[in-house]
Amino acid sequence: MPRVHYLLAGLSALGSLTLTMHPHPSGSTDRVTPGTVRVEARAHVTINLLDDRSVIQQVVREYETPVGTGSGFTVSPDGVVVTATSVVQSSRDPRVYAANRVFAEYFKVKIPADFSRHKLKNPELNGRLQACYPPQQQNSNCIITPVTKVTVFPYADPPLAEGYPADLVHTGTSPGAPAVLKLAKGGEDSTLPTVPLGTTLGNGIESVDVIGLPNRPSAKTPPKAETAHLDPKGGRTFKQAERVKLDTFLKNDGEGAAVVDDGKSEVIGLVTGGGSTPQRVTPVDDIRAALVAANVTARRGPVDVVYETALAPYHNKFYANAIPVLEQVLRMRPDHAVAQDHLRFARANRAAGPATGKAKAPAAKQATTLSPLVLTAIGLAAAGILLATAVPLLLRRRRRAEAQAGADASLPEQLAAVPTWPPRGTQTMDTGAAAEGSFPAYHHASGTGASPVAAGPGAAGAGAVGSGSAGSAGAGSGSVNSGSGGNGGQVVFCTQCGMRLGKAHRYCGFCGHPVDQ
Structure with a gap:
């Protein structure tokens, strides 16, 4: 069986x-959206120009120039943020920009305020300009000190107009490598929403979402998500048909955006590139390595725990159960924009539950349903x-x-077939049964007070074997014959349990063992 x-x-x-109608399940990005941030980096450059043509003069100027803007995500409630190195470290040198600015202002020459190295027609001024450009050497006439200022804008309501200042803790050696930031303000109470960070980019992952912020976040400009598929599965690139829309996403400050595994709703990497640069996924393995290098740890906070507790009843349309949990989230973090949005919707649809089917959450996607083929197969099984x-x-x-x-x-027949008992003081043993290794049959000697005695291998001298021919069990036999009785009857015993069998029975009436007559 x-x-x-x-x-x-x-x-x-x-x-x-x-089979699913769409590979991206409902609410697969809800765990990541609250921890999405926008990152803006600017270079603050202090330049000291030395003019020694007649009297030595020092000309000090300060300039600010954009370095990069992009997206990122918070991985710790005290304000640890991950983005791409290209967002906070531009390939354009701000020291060149400062040298062009100071020469144009002080020497009154036409030099564009850009990041390119230029040449002047005046040999003397051209020599001074070339000596001002980095790197600094012994004959340099400029001392340039650049400082990168990073500002992080979390998804909050009301929005933070000035954002949170952040320190640059770690950068990578390539534009797509992870960069680690630490908020200098805003994470003191450890209540910032975070994203669940995956362990590794598995080989079977295909359906993903890319989440970023093309603008400074607010209720009117929430994070934007683009569905995508890795090609090959678990790879670092996307399907060819999706690269056009992802180029647009990356162009709109999408570099550094989180790549979310739809199966587990976890961040499994960040995306960079776009345009002339190939789109690439930096795996979560590299992100974790960067966090170790920065001596920080990714962890979830108490706000995340309560918030995710509310997601199950909310997406199952048990809005009455989700409301008090969402209210608790807002007591802990009043500017939690996603919890505010879910709470408004839950209150408006409190009466509508799973039974009515009338409520539909905003931006919800179709859930997985069983096909008729599977239901039929389950019924047959x-x-x-x-x-x-x-x-x-x-x-x-x-x-x-x-x-x-x-x-x-057959009970009357068995009683009629019982042989005449031996004389008083004797006992017989079913030697056939003993030979087969089954339970021996016992025969009492007729008389008073005689008790049965087991006839074992050592009992041969104690009593005589009963008269009559001892039936031995033949090969393949299922019964044992004890010998012919005085009335001509024959008693048959079961080799399985040792009990007497009825005449012409094919099965033992006590244990059901088959018998070959």
Whole structure:
């Protein structure tokens, strides 16, 4: 009979045939959206120009120039943020920009305020300009000190107009490498929403979402998500058909955006590139390595725990149950924009639950449903389980009932077939049964007070073997004959349990063992 757990394993395999209408489940980005941030970096450059043509003069100027803007995500409630190195470290040198600005202002020459190295027609001034450009050497006439200022704008309501200042803790050696920031303000109470950071970029991951902020976040400009698919699965690139829309996403300050695994709703990397630069996914393995290099740890906070507790009843449309939990989130973090939005929707649809089917959450995607093929297969498998379990039980009960009925009908015949007891003081043993290794049959000597004595291998000298020919069990025999009785009857015993068998019975009436007559 097939075992039940084998059949259940088959059902699980059939369940894997379930097909979804869309590979991105409902609410797959809700765990990541609250921790999405916008990152803006500017270079503050202090330049000291030395003019020694007649009297030595020092000309000090300060300039600010954009370095980069992009997206990122918070990985610790005290304000640890991850983005791409290209967002906070531009390939354009701000020291060149400062040198062009100071020469144009002080020497009154036409030099564009850009990041390119220029040449002047005046040989003397051109020599001074070239000596001002980095790197600084012994003959340099400029001392330039650049400082990168980073500002982080979390997704909050009301929005933070000035954002939070952040320190640059770690950068990578390539534009796509992770950069680690630490907020200098705003994370003191450890209540910032964070994203769940995955362990590794698995080989089977295909369906993802890319979440970033093209503008400074507010209720009117929330994070934007683009669905995408890795090609190959678990790879670092996207499908060719999706690269055009991802180029647009990356152009609109999408570099450094989180790449979310739809299966687990975890961040498994960040995205960089776009335009002339190939789109690439930096895996979460590199992100974790950068965090170790920066001596910081990714962790979730208490606000995240309470917020994610509310997501299950909210997405299952049990809005009455979700409301008090969302209210608790806002007591802990009043500017939690996603919790505010979910709470407004839950209150408006409190009366509508799963039974009505009228409520539909904003931006929700179709949930997975079982196909008719799978439902039919499950029904057939369940019927198979019932048949495989019930039929053997019914057959066994029927055999036992037939055997018991036969034993009751042959009882008079068995009594009539009992041989004449040996003289007083003797006992007999069914040697055939002993030879077969089954239970021996005992015969009491007629007389008073005689008790049965087991006839074992050492009992041969204690009593005589009963008169009559001892029946031995032949090869393949299912019974043992004790010998012919005085009335000509023959007693047959079961080799399985040692009990007497009825005449011409094919099964033992006590244990159901088959007997070959």
